Amino acid sequence: MGNTDSVIVQKRLSHFRPDERPVIEGVFDRLLGAAPATSEKTGKVLSLGTLKVTMGEMASESMINRVFQGIHSIDPGVPLPSGGGVCREQLVIFLADILRGTAEERAPLVLAMAGGEKAAAATAEQIRGFVEDLVSSTVQTLAHRGHLRGWQPDRMGDGPQGIKVLAEQLTSEIKSSDQNACDVPCLEDWCFRIPTMAVFLELLIGEGLGVGLPSNPPPTLLPQCQCVPWRDLRCLLNLPLLMFLSPQLPAGHSAPWRLLFSTNIHGESFTRLVGNCKGRGPTVLLMKDTKGHIFGGFASQSWEVKPQFQGDSRCFLFSVFPFMRVFTYTGYNNHYMYLNQGQQTMPNGLGMGGQHGYFGLWLDCDFGHGHSRARPSCTTYGSPQLSGDEDFKLDALEVWGVGQPPEEQDQDENKRSILDADPEAQAMIEMTGKTLHSQGLREPEEND
Known part of the structure; x- marks a missing residue:
């Protein structure tokens, strides 16, 4: 599988279970097989063009450029290939930091994706542009992968407006310096306090690069929707709003x-x-x-x-x-x-x-x-x-x-035995010396 002796890579691979590590290491070869250029395959590097082929239906071109910048900014602890592509080690570290990393590990990647590979800091405007791209691509990924859970964006509110407003809300939580600059410690603090960013990145990279880990299913960002007359409805909700409001x-x-x-x-x-x-x-x-x-x-x-x-x-x-x-x-x-x-x-x-x-x-x-x-x-x-x-x-x-209807709660209560619904009744029966025949005939309730 082309395993590497890089200490940095081995440390990152330890974030995954033994059965997951071959999956992470195998992403590079799989993407290489989809590479559009023969020279790329012989040179054993991945180019920006490869990412565009792989992620084109789930992310905007600007977001794909940002992802490539993030991967290319990584120092893997081994000699880098010439020609401007990214090597296997860089991709493995990137996947580990995005899918299982800490805020400390993710912050440099966010900076590279927002401000450029060699940037020491990014402006608040650059961070906002990155977040807009990320939210937009997350919505696009949800639609492409069929994770809409019953919602119909074409019958909903202004999605582009929702993307901009959600991006503004998320970036308003950044504690930038007096010079309006966001360096790595600033972004580390932000990533730690706003876990939503990690969830969006996890969905985009996991789905966009096809990283399927049994222990890491795609995050659920939307509540399920049922029994809505979409043909007659033009609703005020939009997907970014649901992504923001549902966790609240x-x-x-x-x-x-x-x-x-x-x-x-x-x-x-x-x-x-x-x-x-x-x-x-x-x-x-x-x-x-x-x-x-x-x-x-x-x-x-x-x-x-x-x-x-x-x-x-x-x-x-x-x-x-x-x-x-x-x-x-x-x-x-x-x-x-x-x-x-x-x-x-x-x-x-x-x-x-x-x-x-x-x-x-x-x-x-x-x-x-x-x-x-x-x-x-x-x-x-x-x-x-x-x-x-x-x-x-x-x-x-x-x-x-948004909650269980009262009539369904009543039905659930009616299905329960009187011995479950009324512990006092159970105690009275036991005091009379009578046998609780039903106890041996049914499974215990999970919440007992």
């Missing part, structure tokens, strides 16, 4: 997303909104105002019509455009969610955060109007004004169910 949901919210309400399908009716969303489990609410701002909130519990606040501290507000951010519970008050209708003494509408008359997000029961009054910020979530105007006009609204 609390643990356990991995149920398929399902559309509960859309003005595009159900019209502008507050009564219809309440009827479709009440008692349907956790939801994601998404609004677009007539100024083009897109924002919303995550409701951790089922919406119920009542004159009191509801929900818990897992709720949050978020902005999608013109900036992408999540705003979580501050601890100031418990005004997480509010839904009321048909009352004369209490506000009628749907709200999240703040207080009556000054919600972080509010939709009035007349449906066409709402407000986001947060001066200087929403007390419950710390969010700024999310809408274009403080009092906004609604352009579109969607509500997505």
Whole structure:
């Protein structure tokens, strides 16, 4: 397989299981077999042209150039070939650092891919350009490899806009120097704090170069989507937004997303909104105002019509455009969610955060109007004004169910034995001296 005595390579290969190492070492020969030039095969180097042939359907040309720069920047500890190609050792180290590396190992590669092979630092603008290329190529890879999980990008929101906004959000976390420069320590800190970057790189390189490791399946970046009338829908969500928003949901919210309400399908009716969303489990609410701002909130519990606040501290507000951010519970008050209708003494509408008359997000029961009054910020979530105007006009609204529907939870409970559902009943039976015949006839619950 052309194994090497390079100490650096052997150290990197130790990141993989013994049965995985031949796979990593074999990538070079496999790519060499697809090389377009005969001289490349005889010279035992991989060129930029090889990567373009291999990754062309999953990444933009600029991203492929960046990947080649990253591989070519590596010092493998052995003599490098002439002619400008990359050798086996460089590729093995690159794969190890991208797929299994630490933030310390990935940071120099990010710098090379963003600022150039010999750059000592990159500007914030160069890093943002790299991240835009990476997010765009990740979306392209998801589509090409069939990892869309039921979503249909052609019936969804502005993908290119979502890519730019997500890239801005990710790079906003960089702590650059006063000179707006990002060196290796800066990027190491960023890679450590923002694991999303590693996941995107892992998907792109793993899928783009066809590195199939049984213990390293492609990361799941999108929630599953079910039962959506795509032919009639033009939804506000886009793939970059889903890639950002889905990991923000609390643990356990991995149920398929399902559309509960859309003005595009159900019209502008507050009564219809309440009827479709009440008692349907956790939801994601998404609004677009007539100024083009897109924002919303995550409701951790089922919406119920009542004159009191509801929900818990897992709720949050978020902005999608013109900036992408999540705003979580501050601890100031418990005004997480509010839904009321048909009352004369209490506000009628749907709200999240703040207080009556000054919600972080509010939709009035007349449906066409709402407000986001947060001066200087929403007390419950710390969010700024999310809408274009403080009092906004609604352009579109969607509500997505993101947790297990209550009726399915009830069915699961009904399937359980009374001995599981009520431990006290089990204790009473044992105290009477009766035998628990069913205990020997069924498998124990996994969570017992």
